[in-house]
Amino acid sequence: xSQYHYHNHKRKRRDPLALILWLLLLAVAALIVVYALRSxxxxxxxxxxxxxxxxxxxxxxxxxxxxxxPASTELQTAPPTTAAPQTAPSTEAPTTAPAQPEPTAEDWKxxxxxxxxxxxxxxxxxxxxxxxxxxxxxxxxxxLQQMFDDARRAGIYPLINESFRxxxxxxxxMDKYIRQYxxxxxSHDAAVAKALTVVAxxxxxxxxxxxxxxIIAEYDSDNTATWNWLRDNCWRYGFILRYPKGKEEITxxxxxxxxxxxxxxxxxxxITESGLCLEEFLSQREP
Ligand SMILES: [Zn+2]
Numbered sequence: 001x002s003q004y005h006y007h008n009h010k011r012k013r014r015d016p017l018a019l020i021l022w023l024l025l026l027a028v029a030a031l032i033v034v035y036a037l038r039s040x041x042x043x044x045x046x047x048x049x050x051x052x053x054x055x056x057x058x059x060x061x062x063x064x065x066x067x068x069x070p071a072s073t074e075l076q077t078a079p080p081t082t083a084a085p086q087t088a089p090s091t092e093a094p095t096t097a098p099a100q101p102e103p104t105a106e107d108w109k110x111x112x113x114x115x116x117x118x119x120x121x122x123x124x125x126x127x128x129x130x131x132x133x134x135x136x137x138x139x140x141x142x143x144l145q146q147m148f149d150d151a152r153r154a155g156i157y158p159l160i161n162e163s164f165r166x167x168x169x170x171x172x173x174m175d176k177y178i179r180q181y182x183x184x185x186x187s188h189d190a191a192v193a194k195a196l197t198v199v200a201x202x203x204x205x206x207x208x209x210x211x212x213x214x215i216i217a218e219y220d221s222d223n224t225a226t227w228n229w230l231r232d233n234c235w236r237y238g239f240i241l242r243y244p245k246g247k248e249e250i251t252x253x254x255x256x257x258x259x260x261x262x263x264x265x266x267x268x269x270x271i272t273e274s275g276l277c278l279e280e281f282l283s284q285r286e287p
Contacts, residue, residue: 108139109238109264111209112282115252118203119167125210127164134163137210140238140262144213147230147237156229157221161258162214165207174199211262212242227257234260235268240278247277 113119128138136144151158165173177199181191206212217226231241242261243253253259261278263271271281 106264108137109211109262110267110278110282111211112278113204113206113209114279115201115204119208123208125164127210130160130163132160134160135210136163136213137262140211143237143239143262143265147234147239150233150237151226151229154229156226157218158215158226158230159218160213161216162207163212164210165205167202167208170200170202170205170208174202206242206259206261213239213260214256214258215260216258223258230260231257235272236265238262238265238268240268240271242278244275244277247280250279251277 111120126138127135128141129135130141148158174195177195178188178191181194182188186194200206202208215226215230217223230239234240239260239262241257242259243251243256245255248254262268263278267281271278274281276284
């Protein structure tokens with residue numbers, strides 16, 4: 001009787017403990033499975049359906065040429081990446097960044113980066129990896145995907161040619177130009193000066209935001225048709241044609257029919273309807 005009582009007692013005490021252990025075990029197993037799935041399979045829905053058509057086309061001035069795409073392995077969904085704090089541009093001393101008002105949650109969409117407004121120090125962005133090695137700010141991905149889906153439905157086949165760039169990458173592009181000009185017989189100083197006219201100084205390229213994309217036509221299809229479709233429709237997905245014709249003096253960048261920048265739908269609509277460029281729009285907004 002007392003033995004029975006003892007066992008009984010013991011069982012009663014053990015059961016809840018075993019249950020808890022069992023649940024813990026299950027939770028750990030579930031976590032492992034979730035983790036494994038996340039790190040293994042993020043073949044992201046493709047924004048670019050095509051094999052990287054990287055090496056041709058879009059002459060890009062703000063950027064530097066159609067860049068050698070980083071050897072394109074299929075990218076994983078990138079873990080929140082930090083764009084390395086940008087090294088200060090060499091030529092244009094970015095000393096006079098005006099004091100900014102309190103940032104709001106929406107301000108990331110309107111961050112201005114150009115020769116006079118370098119990337120804020122310590123700028124970071126969480127990136128989403130696409131196929132072909134391209135990366136964008138993860139917050140713009142759903143609308144970007146939608147834009148590409150809708151374009152294809154309309155018989156337009158866009159392809160991302162340039163996307164997020166680190167300061168290092170921007171510097172590489174700059175260096176490539178300098179070497180090219182030097183190889184063509186220019187002095188170093190002349191080569192640097194010339195390169196500065198076609199490539200944004202690291203820290204001043206909008207591509208470093210992860211909000212800018214150079215888009216061309218897939219499979220040698222018609223760039224013009226692609227750019228026209230994007231020009232007319234991109235605002236629906238929060239993008240603007242960033243360097244329009246006729247605004248070169250203000251943007252400091254030649255007309256680039258391929259370069260699109262995310263600003264969010266309301267702003268994109270406003271900018272598109274008004275015909276202003278981003279610099280003008282932002283300066284009108286300031287009190
Ligand atoms: Zn660009």
